[in-house]
Amino acid sequence: MKKINNLLGITALLMILGLSIIASCKKEKPPGKISVYTSSDLKVGSINVSIDGSFKGVIAEGDYLLTTPQCNSSLCLNSEAPSESSFLLKAVANDGSEWTFNEQVPNGGCEIKELNLANRSKIPVPVNQKGEVIFWESTVSGCSSDTYVTINGQTNSISSYSSSVPDCGASGCATFSLNPGTYTYSASSSACSGTKTGTISIIANQCTPVQLMWSGTTNSGYNCVNGNCVFTNSNAQYSTLSGCQSACSGPITSGYNCVSGNCIFTSNNAQYSTLPGCQTACSSNSSITFQNNSFTSIEITFNGITQTIPPGGTAVFYGTPGTLATGTAETSGNTSSGTQVGSKLIWNLSTQFPSSGNATTNLNVGSDWFFIKIKNNGTKPLENFYVNYGLQSQTLDNITIPNNNQGYNIGYYKAWSNSNVRTDLQGTSQYVTWYQGTNFTLPFTINQVANLTNTYLMEIGTDK
DSSP, X not given: OHHHHHHHHHHHHHHHHHHHHHHHTOOOOOOEEEEEEESSOOOSOOEEEEETTEEEEEEOTTOOOSSOOOTTOTTSEEEEEOBSSOEEEEEEETTSOEEEEEEOBOTTXXXXXXXXXXXXXXXXXXXXXXXXXXXEOOTTTSOSSOEEEEETTEEEEEOSOOSSOOOTTOTTSEEEEEOSEEEEEEEEETTEEEEXXXXXXXXXTOEEEEEOOOOGGGOOEEEEETTEEEEESXXXXXXXXXXXXXXXXXXXXXXXXXXXXXXXXXXXXXXXXXXXXXXXXXXXXXXXXXXXXXXXXEEEEETTEEEEEOTTOEEEEEEOTTOEEEEEEEEEEEOTTOOEXXXXXXXXXXXXXXXXXXXXXXXXXXXXXXXXXXXXXXXXOEEEEEESTTSTTOEEEEEEEOSSOOEEEEEXXXXXXXXXXXXXXXXXXXXXXXXXXXXXXXXOOTTOEEEEEESSOSSEEEOO
């Protein structure tokens, strides 16, 4: 009897194992695919696409197709999708436009989805066209009692001092919201004699600060004379050149600029109309030098002046010693036609001019980004440039890299320990992949670069 029981147990065990083997041989459903595209320039900026909350890629600004593409076309943003089950396809544009679709793809099938202005699920609120101006005072230039400022028939008061340039709407300052244009303002205070008057230009969606100076005839700064900002040692209307240029007509066409402590004649974008005016301002100014340590040109606006800094180059800005100046700088990779490639990097600048001489600020790119340079000496051009392929931060740039063994600067991308780069061999179903740590190595330091080379293939794969 004991032997029979053992046989029955073995039989049951074999049946269980058999079922397990059968179950383990069951194949998964092949994934579906979805192709997303736009048929016109929607003017909404780049569009981020996700499926069930998982990021799948970016449709770059201005990328669109004039005809309906084939499913899984390389001209679309293509992604795997669940088969025979519902999923949420979502696209979000830079301007706030959104698209949401509940989709279902047949077993192993492919669907095409067009994004247009008519099928948006969210339309962004129109941008406010008004601009703002904020009037403020410091302890060294302000009055000891309330100052009343009137502009365009509105009057607000300045009730407290600010230690640095405030943002519009700051407490204790006088903020006005106005339509774009040029306005005349007046300011008065019982503790300071006379009335301050001037003009200010309002720019849509921008905040313009104006510091009121009440130190009498000992003021030094800038006055607007015949449309030009001229330095003066007394009775100045503006404490900084940028403040004067905001209210005045800004840089003149021809005249003089202060460069490295010297007045240099220029035929455009001049700061001073006369040589004596430049020499007076130049001798009393300090300067800040910005060093571009990135691999692409940087467009920088600082203290009201805009310059372009080439890779490895510098730009010098002049200002009143001890004053705080603000600005922004930005850079990105670009195609020969000027289309952005990769991500745009932005620096928000807030730096005080030194009491004398020059100070240097380095514009570095952090270790969480890396730049890509590539040479293609393969048999075919490369196209459809994916970075961080298969990760949530995956990006797609619709660019073509000729097979001429010349070096091309591509752009900036997020840096991860498992970053990889994939691109397609033009006209084939094959692709090339470079893996971080295998085909290139990131040191995860500032200003890092990945130099990629394709002699024929780094690693080859075939789309199924």
